[in-house]
Amino acid sequence: MSGTSKAMAERVKLRVNGAETAVEADPASPLLGVLRETLGLTGSRFGCGAGLCGACFVLIDGHAVPSCDTPLWAAAGKEVTTVEGLGTPEHPHPLQQAFIDEQAMQCGYCVSGILMSAAALLRRNADPSEAEVREVLDRNLCRCGAHNRMVRAVLKAAREMGAA
Structure with missing residues (x-):
């Protein structure tokens, strides 16, 4: 057995852009990766990876937060809004x-x-x-x-x- 441990995927419930969803992921995974790679919401960008540049900001319960260094567990049960949730091409915010x-x-x-x-x-x-x-x-x-x-x-x- 090696000295490294595998991350355990869990079912995490989220509310993203007004819709309830659940994802299978390590709760410590960065929210940005889950949004982009699992949910296909690619509007939020990876910039610095340290929460300092703002390219990845999303709203969690109405507050702008860097999703690159916000763990998935911190968004569980909260309202997450991405740029895709602001408006539509037909009806922009x-x-x-x-x-x-x-x-x-x-x-x-x-x-x-x-x-x-x-x-x-x-x-x-x-x-x-x-x-x-x-x-x-x-x-x-x-x-x-x-x-x-x-x-x-x-x-x-x-x-x-x-x-x-």
Whole structure:
């Protein structure tokens, strides 16, 4: 017998984008891998693997968290929302539409995480200031230099969501 132990797969119940599901996986597995590889939800991206860049952010019970270093067990029984759960191509979420309108993306790699950070902000503050938006998005790295357009898009979505 070797000195390494095999991870034990367990049935873990999740609620992802409003739907109940169960997966067979090691509860210590990163949530990002389960979302992408098991559930086919590839909108969340792998960036740094250490929870520092924001590319993998999802919402857990309305809070933006890095799914790359969040163990699966931490999401069990909670509401997980990925970028796929925000809106649809036919009916985009106001944030998604504002990002399109403001051309607030270039390569797009970071955008799903940024949308999730912005969605969490707008859930707790429907009328954020520009400074508050910048502070929240500071956790998300974007190398394309589109942050000013992203801030404008979040503020636009906030206005439109407040008018609805």
